[in-house]
Amino acid sequence: MAIPALTGRTEIPEIELTDISMRYSAASEVLAVQKVNLQIRKGEFVALLGPSGCGKTTLLRLMADLLQPTEGTINVSGKTAKEARLDRKYGIVFQHPVLYDWRKVRQNVMLPLEVLSLPKAERKDRADRLLELVGLSKFADHYPWQLSGGMQQRVAIARALAIEPEILLMDEPFSALDEFSRERLNEELLAIWSKVGSTVVFVTHSIPEAVFLSDRVCVLSPHPGRLTAVVDIPLPRPRTREMRVSDEFFRLAARIRDSFEGV
Structure with missing residues (x-):
């Protein structure tokens, strides 16, 4: 699919996924991700959004070289995902802290x-x-x-930033928290990001969280995961909690929600 104009901080693509598909071989072959094409620019905050089982985490793990795609290529600053991992370009925050x-x-x-x-x-x-x-x-x-x-x-998050990574990969890091804590940590994460300047890829199934955090929201379809929409989020930065109740915020959330219809 054609990717719309990006709204990241620079025009330099840092992560590029080309025709990425992933099949798991179990009792029967499972197609988790299908023909995903995506460019993420340096310094951008991008959310991968979709329902449970749509391949969001699989896609993140492919970027991190924790899994290898069945088809397609991943380019990270002119290198393969494996080379980028060996160069310690990634910091990873999982759903549970694992301390x-x-x-x-x-x-x-x-x-x-x-x-x-x-x-x-x-x-x-x-x-x-x-x-x-x-x-x-x-x-x-x-x-x-x-x-x-x-x-x-x-x-x-502090541990993930310890190696001063260029890219921070976050797999639903706040999903286990109550709504109040989650919103507060969204704000704290943006404050941290504004200081470190890493490229962030953030997996979530929460539309409001994706809108509040991101420069762009990438919508994945239910199984198998396909990239069905890429929505620019033009809300000004720094983001404030008052934006969560603005007309523009609700308009963007509704647009993303509508993108799931017919998928």
Whole structure:
């Protein structure tokens, strides 16, 4: 399908998916994603939106080189997804924080830096700066089980940013939270993104969340996942909670909802 003009921060494509299809072989072959073509520009915040089982997470994992496509190619800044992963271009935040309960918060954030064998002083300094960025400096010496779900997810975001990735991949990171916590973390995520400037690909099944966060919303059809619409979100930045009740916000949400009809 033809992709409309993009509204990202620059005109440089950072991620390009060409004719991506993914088949899982089980008792019977399952076509999860079918012929997806998409360009994501550097510094852009893009949401992958669709119902459960439409292939959103599969598509994200393909970008991250956690899965390999059955058909098609993925280009990341002129490299393959595997090369980009080996170059540590990705930070990944999963649906659940996946923190180590026996490690304190600072130690959890430092973990990928330990893998890279950075000097201890540098690891601590970077972890402390990131905890300040996500508003958790006071909890550096707490254990994850002492924090709320939303705070744990902020630790996971800090950990994902520890390697200073160019691309942040987020798989429904706030879906397990109550609506109040979710909206607050949406605002905090945008504040973090405005400071780090990473390209963000964000998986969600929430239309309001996608509209509030994104430069563009990519709508996927029910199984098999096909890219059926790409909707520009022209709401000004920085986004504010008042925008959630604006006429333009509801118009955009309705347009996205209408794009599911007949799919």
